Amino acid sequence: MNMKYHQPLNPSHPPGAGQGPRAGKCILPALGLAAAWLAALPAAHADYTATPVPTVTWGAWDAWGTSLAWMGKAFGNQPDVADVLFGTNATTFNGTSLPGLGLNFVRYNAGACGAGSVNGRSMVILGIPASKQLPGYWLNPTSTNPGSASWDWSVDANQRAMLLNAQALGANRFELFANSPMWWMLDNFDPAGANSGTSDNLNPADTDDFAIELASIAAYAKTNWGVTFTTVEAFNEPVSSYWSTNGDQEGCHFANGTQPGVIGDLRTELNNRGLSSVVISAPDDNQVDQALSSWDSYDATTQSQVGQINTHGYEDYGTGGNQAGLYNAAHAAGKTLYASEYGDNDTSGLTMAGVISYNFNVMHPTGWTYWQALDTANWGMIAATISNGSIGAVEPKYYVMAQYSRHIRPGMTVIDSGDSNSVAAYDPVAQKLVIVTANHDSPQMITYNLANYATAGGPITTWTTTPATGTYYVSSTGPSLTGGTFSAQFAANSVETFEIQNVSTNANAIANGTYKLINLNSGLALDVFGQGTTNGSRVDQWTYNSGKNQQWTVTSLGGGEYSIEGVQSGRLLDVVGAGTTNGTEVDVWASNGHNNQKWTLTPATAGYYYLNSVNSGRVLDVVGGATTNGAWVDQWSNNGGKNQQWGFQTP
Numbered sequence: 001m002n003m004k005y006h007q008p009l010n011p012s013h014p015p016g017a018g019q020g021p022r023a024g025k026c027i028l029p030a031l032g033l034a035a036a037w038l039a040a041l042p043a044a045h046a047d048y049t050a051t052p053v054p055t056v057t058w059g060a061w062d063a064w065g066t067s068l069a070w071m072g073k074a075f076g077n078q079p080d081v082a083d084v085l086f087g088t089n090a091t092t093f094n095g096t097s098l099p100g101l102g103l104n105f106v107r108y109n110a111g112a113c114g115a116g117s118v119n120g121r122s123m124v125i126l127g128i129p130a131s132k133q134l135p136g137y138w139l140n141p142t143s144t145n146p147g148s149a150s151w152d153w154s155v156d157a158n159q160r161a162m163l164l165n166a167q168a169l170g171a172n173r174f175e176l177f178a179n180s181p182m183w184w185m186l187d188n189f190d191p192a193g194a195n196s197g198t199s200d201n202l203n204p205a206d207t208d209d210f211a212i213e214l215a216s217i218a219a220y221a222k223t224n225w226g227v228t229f230t231t232v233e234a235f236n237e238p239v240s241s242y243w244s245t246n247g248d249q250e251g252c253h254f255a256n257g258t259q260p261g262v263i264g265d266l267r268t269e270l271n272n273r274g275l276s277s278v279v280i281s282a283p284d285d286n287q288v289d290q291a292l293s294s295w296d297s298y299d300a301t302t303q304s305q306v307g308q309i310n311t312h313g314y315e316d317y318g319t320g321g322n323q324a325g326l327y328n329a330a331h332a333a334g335k336t337l338y339a340s341e342y343g344d345n346d347t348s349g350l351t352m353a354g355v356i357s358y359n360f361n362v363m364h365p366t367g368w369t370y371w372q373a374l375d376t377a378n379w380g381m382i383a384a385t386i387s388n389g390s391i392g393a394v395e396p397k398y399y400v401m402a403q404y405s406r407h408i409r410p411g412m413t414v415i416d417s418g419d420s421n422s423v424a425a426y427d428p429v430a431q432k433l434v435i436v437t438a439n440h441d442s443p444q445m446i447t448y449n450l451a452n453y454a455t456a457g458g459p460i461t462t463w464t465t466t467p468a469t470g471t472y473y474v475s476s477t478g479p480s481l482t483g484g485t486f487s488a489q490f491a492a493n494s495v496e497t498f499e500i501q502n503v504s505t506n507a508n509a510i511a512n513g514t515y516k517l518i519n520l521n522s523g524l525a526l527d528v529f530g531q532g533t534t535n536g537s538r539v540d541q542w543t544y545n546s547g548k549n550q551q552w553t554v555t556s557l558g559g560g561e562y563s564i565e566g567v568q569s570g571r572l573l574d575v576v577g578a579g580t581t582n583g584t585e586v587d588v589w590a591s592n593g594h595n596n597q598k599w600t601l602t603p604a605t606a607g608y609y610y611l612n613s614v615n616s617g618r619v620l621d622v623v624g625g626a627t628t629n630g631a632w633v634d635q636w637s638n639n640g641g642k643n644q645q646w647g648f649q650t651p
Contacts, residue, residue, distance in 0.1 A: 047445040049485075050419035052435065054426060054452055055510045056650050057607035058364040058414040061425055063173045064405040065105025065369040067341065070132050072109070072159030074389045075374055081391075082165035084382075085373050088406065096394060099473055101381075101405045105173040105367055106166045107340070108229075110217055111136040111156060112180035112191035112250045123183040124190040127246040131387045133191075134159070134250065136182045137220075138213050141206075146216045153220065160225070167227060172410070173367070175281065175340075176218055177233035179250035180243075181210040191250045193243030201243070201252050208265045210234065215269035218278060231279045231308050232270065233340070234262050237286040239294060256297040259283060263298075267305045279307035284340055286312050288321030288363070295329055303333060310340035317344055318355030323363035328544050332523035336366060343371035345378040348467040349400030353438035353495050356404055360414065360423040370401065396467035403465055403473065403497045407434045413607065416650055419446075426503070433503040439490035447487040450503065452511050456484050457502035466494040510601060510609075514553050514567060516544055516651045520608045521642035522627040525550045526620075528588055529630075533569040536576075539586045539633045541622055544651075551651045561598045561614055563591070572597040573620075575635055580616040583623075586633045602638075608645040610638055619644045 066085060068076065075081045083091040087100035111134025113123060118140050125133065135155035143150040163174070180191040185206035188194060194201035202210060214232055221227045235254050237243075243251030254262065263280055270278050283294035291311035298306070309330045315321040318339075330337040339359050344351045352370075359365060374384040374391065381401055383392035408414075408425045412434070417424035422437040433453070437446060450456040460478030464471055469491065478498055479486040488496060517526035525544040528537050532549075544550055548568035555563050564573040571588035578596040579585075591597065595615035602610040602619075611620040613635055621636035622643040638644060 047447070048419075049447040049449050050417065050422055050435075050437075051449040052418045052424050052433070052452065053416040053511050053513070053650075054505050055648055056416035056515070057647070058360075058416075058649075059366050059607065061366055061408055061410055061412050061414050062336070062338075063105035063367040063369075063410060064101070064103045064401075064408075065107060065173070065175075065367065066103055066373045067107035067109065067177075067369065067371055068159050068162050069107075069109035069134065069179075069372065070386045071372045071374045071384070072162040073134060073156070074131060074158070074386045075384070075391070076158030076160070076162035076165075079165055081374065082162055082169060086166040086169040086171050088170070093394070094391060098394060098398070099402050099406060100169075101373075101398070101401055102170070102409070103166075103373075103405060104171045104410055105175070105369060106163055106171050107175045107177055107233075107369065108159065108163050109134055110176055110178045110214060112178065112182050112252075114139055114155075114183060116140060118184040121184070121189055124188060124245070126190060126192065127248045128192050128250065129248065129387060132249045134179075136213070137217060138182055140184060141209060144209075144212055144216070146220050151216075153224070163227060164225065173230045174227055175231045175233055176214060176221070176229045177236060177284070178210075178214060179236045180252040181206065182213060185209055185213075186252070188245060190245045191252075192245055192247035193251050194253060195245055197241040197244035197253060199253060200255055200258050202254070202258075202262075207261050208269070210262060211265035211269040214266060215273050215275065218270065218275055219273040222275070229278055231281040232266065233281040233284050233310060234266055235259065235282060235284050237312060238283055239290055240286050256294055259294065260298060260302040263302050263305050279336075280305055281308035281310045281338070281340070282306045284310040284312065287315035288313070288323050288326050289315060292322055292326045292329060295326075306335065308336040308338055310338050313339050313342040313355060313359065317351060318342055319358045323359065327362070327364045331518065332543055334523055337363070338367035338369065339363065339365040340367070340369050341371050342369065343375070343379050347378050347395040347397055348493070349381075349395070349397030349465070349495070350438065350440065350467065350493055352397060353400050353403075354421075354440060357421050357423055357438055361417070361420055364414070366414070373398075396465065396472065399465045399472040400467075400495050403436055403463060403495045407436065407463070407497050407499060418449075426505070428505070431502055431504050433498075433500040435498045435500070436495065437490070437498075438495045440493060442492050443490060445487055445489050447485055448498070450481070450484045450486075450500070453484070453503050453505055455502065455504045456481055456500060458486075459501055460486060461499045462488070463497040464494060465496075466491045468493060510554055510556075510562065510648055512555050514551055514651060515648040516550055517552055517564075518544070518647045518649055519622055519643060520605055520645040520647065521625055522622060522631070524627070524629065524631075526552065526633065526646065528566050528569055531568060532588070533571070535571065535587075535589045537569060537571070537588050539573065539588065540629075541626075541631050541633060542629045546651065554648065557598060560600050562601065563597060564599055564611075565591075573599070575613050575615060578615055579635070580618070582618065582634075582636045584616070584618075584635050586620065586635060604645040605642070608647045610644055611646055612638075620646065
């Protein structure tokens with residue numbers, strides 16, 4: 001196992017005092033995962049109160065998902081498998097009534113294997129078992145025309161059947177991904193990897209062929225299968241060093257320097273087929289730090305061609321790495337962020353629940369994917385033997401997944417739950433709040449304070465999974481709300497979901513507290529230039545780096561008015577000279593009680609606000625709509641621009 005250390009912070013715009021190297025993390029061995037992971041959690045603590053903050057939002061939830069690949073090849077011809085994974089109705093499965101998980105994100109694997117020969121050479125298979133050999137559609141390079149004999153669209157029928165069944169059951173986001181290019185594009189013709197795990201295996205002369213392969217599959221699927229891929233991902237854990245000949249699954253190393261060429265060719269080939277709206281996702285690395293490093297290595301053109309940042313979550317089983325840094329990078333670039341693969345061998349599902357909580361609270365993805373819902377060696381939510389197509393027991397992990405995927409649904413707004421062990425989302429149409437809490441401690445009482453909501457009437461319904469007692473997704477009438485709070489007694493190592501009805505928000509309310517203020521247009525943070533602490537220090541925007549000069553204490557003054565105080569300077573956000581005209585600069589100044597230091601909030605894009613100066617009636621504005629570090633902030637008439645909209649987010 002490798003030891004992975006974070007690099008010290010070294011931003012061009014330094015953070016506040018006290019920043020230094022972040023702690024290193026070690027990858028846990030798979031054996032004894034549950035015990036090791038749970039032992040690493042904080043010690044049991046006393047009963048506590050969680051207070052959700054509806055004004056701190058992390059965007060609209062997109063998707064829960066799974067990859068098909070080997071699972072699809074083995075079980076794709078069984079409709080009941082699709083029913084329990086992608087449907088939401090109760091389904092009898094192997095004699096047991098299961099709540100459908102309602103997964104709506106499907107990752108379809110373009111295979112790399114095939115028969116025949118090219119220029120007298122055939123595919124080399126040394127270690128990949130037949131169950132993990134996914135057949136590819138492009139048999140040989142004789143013709144790029146997908147209607148020619150060089151292509152065989154009859155292969156991979158089972159995986160394709162599961163894809164179509166998932167769509168019929170309501171799945172609405174689809175990703176085409178490849179573990180490896182087709183075997184004949186590879187230097188050694190082995191789809192398990194190069195002779196060395198640190199070497200690229202795609203022949204440079206075939207980079208465009210690889211792009212043609214993926215783009216052609218996407219185009220064919222749209223026309224002939226009725227499936228429009230939302231995203232296309234050319235890589236799978238590309239910088240990892242274990243993709244080598246004799247490996248037991250398809251894989252291909254792509255160095256950071258190689259990836260831009262593939263991405264550029266893929267963008268061109270998708271566009272050539274009328275698929276300009278199909279988003280390229282990348283880099284799909286094994287670990288969060290690798291994904292951040294890969295993203296940072298891309299030039300501006302490559303970053304502009306990638307619309308979704310994908311990362312796997314195997315670094316410390318989903319709770320390691322610079323997850324906040326990856327979120328900040330994605331947000332600053334205006335990119336969607338997906339946790340595109342995770343898996344573990346803890347059948348209880350408690351490790352997975354802890355990872356979901358951590359990912360939601362730190363990395364803030366809008367999509368979350370389990371690798372194979374049916375898998376071997378305790379990894380599956382449903383135990384299965386891929387090699388012979390047999391299905392075994394439904395694991396507790398399945399029911400834990402249901403606690404999340406059946407209740408936090410696409411389109412709901414993910415909010416700050418106020419608790420590191422909880423995730424929360426709000427449905428503004430149904431006026432429903434959902435909270436899912438994983439209790440990894442001894443039995444304890446948790447109280448939920450909904451004081452930040454305008455109304456919270458209830459009723460409350462709960463669902464509970466406690467693996468140790470065989471309690472699997474049991475529904476009951478929940479506790480009563482009293483004075484805007486309710487309490488629940490948790491068993492040890494349990495997961496509970498609460499659906500609270502008749503909850504409404506005060507759209508203009510921001511809870512008192514400390515926030516980073518993120519500009520919707522640029523993704524950059526409101527920042528006191530040069531860490532100034534004196535009267536008159538100018539305010540600009542800059543990439544968020546955890547500096548105290550980028551953190552602001554918001555305090556209600558009553559009547560919908562707020563003061564906004566710089567944490568480092570102790571001075572208030574202030575319109576210079578109490579000016580009332582467009583373009584008046586904004587700085588920080590000692591509190592003087594004047595209206596040019598008071599602000600009101602007007603809802604804008606979901607989760608963002610216009611900050612209105614009480615004195616002038618004009619809004620906080622990034623000059624010229626700039627998206628670069630160091631752009632000044634002023635006041636301007638509200639014109640609906642994204643450069644005038646600010647999100648209040650937990651620092």
